[in-house]
Amino acid sequence: MDIDAAKAEVLRICAHLHGLGMLAAADGNVSYRLNDQCILITPAGRNKRLIAARDLAVLTLENSIISGSPSSERLMHLKVYATCAEAKVVVHAHPINAIAWSIAKPKLNELPIRSMPEAILGVGAIPIVPYARPGTEALAQGLEKIAPMHKALILARHGALSWGNSAEEAINGMERLEHVAKVLAVAASLGPLSELPEDEINSLLKLRQKMGSRSL
Ligand SMILES: [Zn+2]
Numbered sequence: 001m002d003i004d005a006a007k008a009e010v011l012r013i014c015a016h017l018h019g020l021g022m023l024a025a026a027d028g029n030v031s032y033r034l035n036d037q038c039i040l041i042t043p044a045g046r047n048k049r050l051i052a053a054r055d056l057a058v059l060t061l062e063n064s065i066i067s068g069s070p071s072s073e074r075l076m077h078l079k080v081y082a083t084c085a086e087a088k089v090v091v092h093a094h095p096i097n098a099i100a101w102s103i104a105k106p107k108l109n110e111l112p113i114r115s116m117p118e119a120i121l122g123v124g125a126i127p128i129v130p131y132a133r134p135g136t137e138a139l140a141q142g143l144e145k146i147a148p149m150h151k152a153l154i155l156a157r158h159g160a161l162s163w164g165n166s167a168e169e170a171i172n173g174m175e176r177l178e179h180v181a182k183v184l185a186v187a188a189s190l191g192p193l194s195e196l197p198e199d200e201i202n203s204l205l206k207l208r209q210k211m212g213s214r215s216l
Helices: 003-019 074-083 096-104 117-123 137-143 167-190 198-211
Strands: 029-033 038-041 057-060 065-067 089-093 152-155 159-164
Touching: 003 029, 003 038, 003 089, 003 167, 029 074, 038 074, 074 089, 074 137, 074 159, 089 167, 096 152, 096 159, 096 167, 117 167, 117 198, 137 152, 152 167, 159 167
Parallel strands: none
Antiparallel strands: 029 038, 029 089, 038 057, 057 065, 089 159, 152 159
């Protein structure tokens, strides 16, 4: 894909996530791996629904700025590209229900998805990465071990991150995570959460293993 097509793809992802209410004000950032050396990334401090192709920045994988004014949260993106060879697109957004779970249930280290077959089949698990200040090396470090294992994850008190080998996969991860968080929040407001039987959960996990690691 040439750089103009990649820029158009990034803008399309931004518009999609903004339409879903996941990118309020200047929140969130999207990046795209151009080649072995460089990524495209959205600019710092801008509303992602209002940016144009000329606003996108180019950055090396070692965090040297080639052009533009890249997102202040770029270390997180660079960590994913460095640790996940398959990553082509990285998306960071601020989905409401996903964040709310991490605020209301600070001891959780993953969403309680054992009641939802499509969550188990779609992403396997949705971990919650412990809080670190947005934009810091500490937050990027928090992803080092977890991002290679999980393509959709929650950043405590802050947002969520998803990645994939295509725009569609990265978007699927983000949509899946927030949809599951919303269903669980509604269910929890109605009564205690119930789980599927253990053998059914194990069968679903085996099925997921057979299907591969793609976010669905
Ligand atoms: Zn953020």
